Amino acid sequence: MTTTGSTRIQTRFAACATEGRAALVTFVTAGDPDLDTSSAILDALPAAGADIIELGVPFTDPMADGIPVQLAGQRALKAGQTLKKTLSLVEAFRAKDKDTPIVLMGYYNPIYVYGVERFLQDARTAGVDGLIVVDLPPEEDAELCLPALAAGLNFIRLATPTTDDKRLPKVLQNTSGFVYYVSVTGITGGAVGNYDAVGEAVARIKRHTDLPVAVGFGVKTAADAVAIARGADGVVVGSALVERVRLSLDSDGRATEKTVSAVTSLVAELAAGVRQVAKAAA
Amino acid sequence: MNAPQNPNTYRSGPDENGRFGLFGGRFVAETLMPLVLSLEQAYEAAKVDPGFQAEMASYLKHYVGRPSPLYFAQRMTEHLGGAKIYFKRDELNHTGAHKVNNVLGQILLARRMGKKRIIAETGAGQHGVATATLCARFGLECIVYMGAVDVERQKPNVFRMKMLGAEVVPVQSGTKTLKDAMNEALRDWVTNVATTFYCIGTAAGPHPYPAMVRDFQSVIGKETREQMQEAEGRLPDSLIAAIGGGSNAIGLFHPFLDDPDVKMWGVEAAGHGISSGLHAASLTGGTPGVLHGNRTYLLMDEDGQIKDAHSISAGLDYPGIGPEHAWLHDSGRVSYISATDDEALEAFQLCSKLEGIIPALEPAHALAKVIQLAPKLPKDHLMVMNLCGRGDKDIPQVAEILGGM
Ligand SMILES: Cc1ncc(COP(=O)(O)O)c(C=O)c1O
Numbered sequence: 039m040t041t042t043g044s045t046r047i048q049t050r051f052a053a054c055a056t057e058g059r060a061a062l063v064t065f066v067t068a069g070d071p072d073l074d075t076s077s078a079i080l081d082a083l084p085a086a087g088a089d090i091i092e093l094g095v096p097f098t099d100p101m102a103d104g105i106p107v108q109l110a111g112q113r114a115l116k117a118g119q120t121l122k123k124t125l126s127l128v129e130a131f132r133a134k135d136k137d138t139p140i141v142l143m144g145y146y147n148p149i150y151v152y153g154v155e156r157f158l159q160d161a162r163t164a165g166v167d168g169l170i171v172v173d174l175p176p177e178e179d180a181e182l183c184l185p186a187l188a189a190g191l192n193f194i195r196l197a198t199p200t201t202d203d204k205r206l207p208k209v210l211q212n213t214s215g216f217v218y219y220v221s222v223t224g225i226t227g228g229a230v231g232n233y234d235a236v237g238e239a240v241a242r243i244k245r246h247t248d249l250p251v252a253v254g255f256g257v258k259t260a261a262d263a264v265a266i267a268r269g270a271d272g273v274v275v276g277s278a279l280v281e282r283v284r285l286s287l288d289s290d291g292r293a294t295e296k297t298v299s300a301v302t303s304l305v306a307e308l309a310a311g312v313r314q315v316a317k318a319a320a
Numbered sequence: 321m322n323a324p325q326n327p328n329t330y331r332s333g334p335d336e337n338g339r340f341g342l343f344g345g346r347f348v349a350e351t352l353m354p355l356v357l358s359l360e361q362a363y364e365a366a367k368v369d370p371g372f373q374a375e376m377a378s379y380l381k382h383y384v385g386r387p388s389p390l391y392f393a394q395r396m397t398e399h400l401g402g403a404k405i406y407f408k409r410d411e412l413n414h415t416g417a418h419k420v421n422n423v424l425g426q427i428l429l430a431r432r433m434g435k436k437r438i439i440a441e442t443g444a445g446q447h448g449v450a451t452a453t454l455c456a457r458f459g460l461e462c463i464v465y466m467g468a469v470d471v472e473r474q475k476p477n478v479f480r481m482k483m484l485g486a487e488v489v490p491v492q493s494g495t496k497t498l499k500d501a502m503n504e505a506l507r508d509w510v511t512n513v514a515t516t517f518y519c520i521g522t523a524a525g526p527h528p529y530p531a532m533v534r535d536f537q538s539v540i541g542k543e544t545r546e547q548m549q550e551a552e553g554r555l556p557d558s559l560i561a562a563i564g565g566g567s568n569a570i571g572l573f574h575p576f577l578d579d580p581d582v583k584m585w586g587v588e589a590a591g592h593g594i595s596s597g598l599h600a601a602s603l604t605g606g607t608p609g610v611l612h613g614n615r616t617y618l619l620m621d622e623d624g625q626i627k628d629a630h631s632i633s634a635g636l637d638y639p640g641i642g643p644e645h646a647w648l649h650d651s652g653r654v655s656y657i658s659a660t661d662d663e664a665l666e667a668f669q670l671c672s673k674l675e676g677i678i679p680a681l682e683p684a685h686a687l688a689k690v691i692q693l694a695p696k697l698p699k700d701h702l703m704v705m706n707l708c709g710r711g712d713k714d715i716p717q718v719a720e721i722l723g724g725m
Contacts, residue, residue: 100503152624173610174347175346223511223513
């Protein structure tokens, strides 16, 4: 299904491919450490070199996340973040930036409680391009995936090392926008997997789909980004960015004047990393 | 309201997608999905394998000590002056609670699947102790996740688990209670999925756990049917059980669900009282949502953020409930009520003094409601309460509250 919303992701991956490089996908948590600073971080990401933004929707019980993303969510919730405020954050960003795709990433419960139909409508209106919902495997597609596709949003699925060739077609069936390959069996913030294995895994997924494949979990440095960019269409970084937020806070946990630049400086390093790897233009 | 899938029976769920009406399902990360599917397959095969059933039966008899007695609580009955009260004595099981019935089944299944590393979450520590026990018995590695708050209030069980060779990991995240222990166990499972079997302690989680745990616990209800026939020549008139995630209750209830004359009460923990907001009664005070692999009633705010549960009983201190109970609640087959901390403490003391049985704080919640219901019922009303755990683990905590008496 092609709509203005869902093409933003396609357009961006295509543009990066034309430049002969992988896309840099950056994850930050909405409302971390507070709404205003989070908004400032979001606004600064594209100029720092982020191609696509994944915006984490805070949840009290993030079962697939490691400590850095757990803490980011707790900071945001403590500062009063809600799904409604997250959608407003996207809306404010979208008023200034018409091109950078935004993907909301989180868990199903806040969306379910908000109401699926109302959420999809409000997300479209705000300028959200896609969704990654960790606890909705293909077996639960009727819940949100199919309605989201019908509403013109991309539904991006995670594929993992446990997703074998037999299961891949099921995982890819209703996936759109891109495929997010989780390079380790584990929670976010863990060690990066074996880079060679990552390349092989991407090749395996590409035998089943024409969608771009972005790889994440464990990317911390420009060197990690370089290594992954060799084998993938996109490099996802998250825990390392929210750790930068945490380390920039004052002793009371409040944002400082360094918070935004702590994030953008790492994004700039990673952006330089993905640009070091020349890939055959698609 | 969710009508039952087949109006002639309440016992046919879940459907092939693991749903009890609206509730249940498989809301897990993709990493876990292949394993959840292979677990379902392994369980379906074991269920119809006479070898597996015989192995279960043998260990239940010789290791767990089943059948547990159905005991006529004569002094409690006389004291209350109404219904004739029976206790199903699952506190006499090896390890002191009903939890072992389920753990035995899952550990035998893990062995069939070739998994040598077992993880579990625990609240009161009873499930952790049962898991540590069977891992010791079968020489398996055992890691138990327990909220740091619960580690503090259930110290005897922490020591027991360590004695049995298990590693106990205090969980510092979130509210540091059962729900966070479950989050941490799920994180471990996602990380070590190839080698690890997750032994869930209640009738909740992604399909097939709610159905599988129910089946393993149904030995309670099956025995009760036979024992009541023997004692009174008929079925009981009512059943009552405490509800944390709901495994002891569904184990007692399930074999009777299609007997319309058997009334059932599930008792949730009302903590400081439902109106105080500080409680663990998901059905009485919650709304449907998705957590820990299934859709069910949850305690949460209007943004879908999970709220802390509050109960004097670590085993009931969970903001959700097994999905089959959510469905039985909506369909009206089972009545769900609640007991406060104070009511449970009173029942705890009464049972000790009248019957010479110190109950766990969890079944003390069910007993608190027996105390209220029984006097209003006729003397020929047969009421069975699931005395699903003994109180040894609660002695230090209760002594502290009652000031050493
Ligand atoms: C003795 C006892 N009863 C009840 C429970 C609550 O669990 P469930 O509702 O699954 O029976 C526990 C949990 O730890 C327990 O130890």
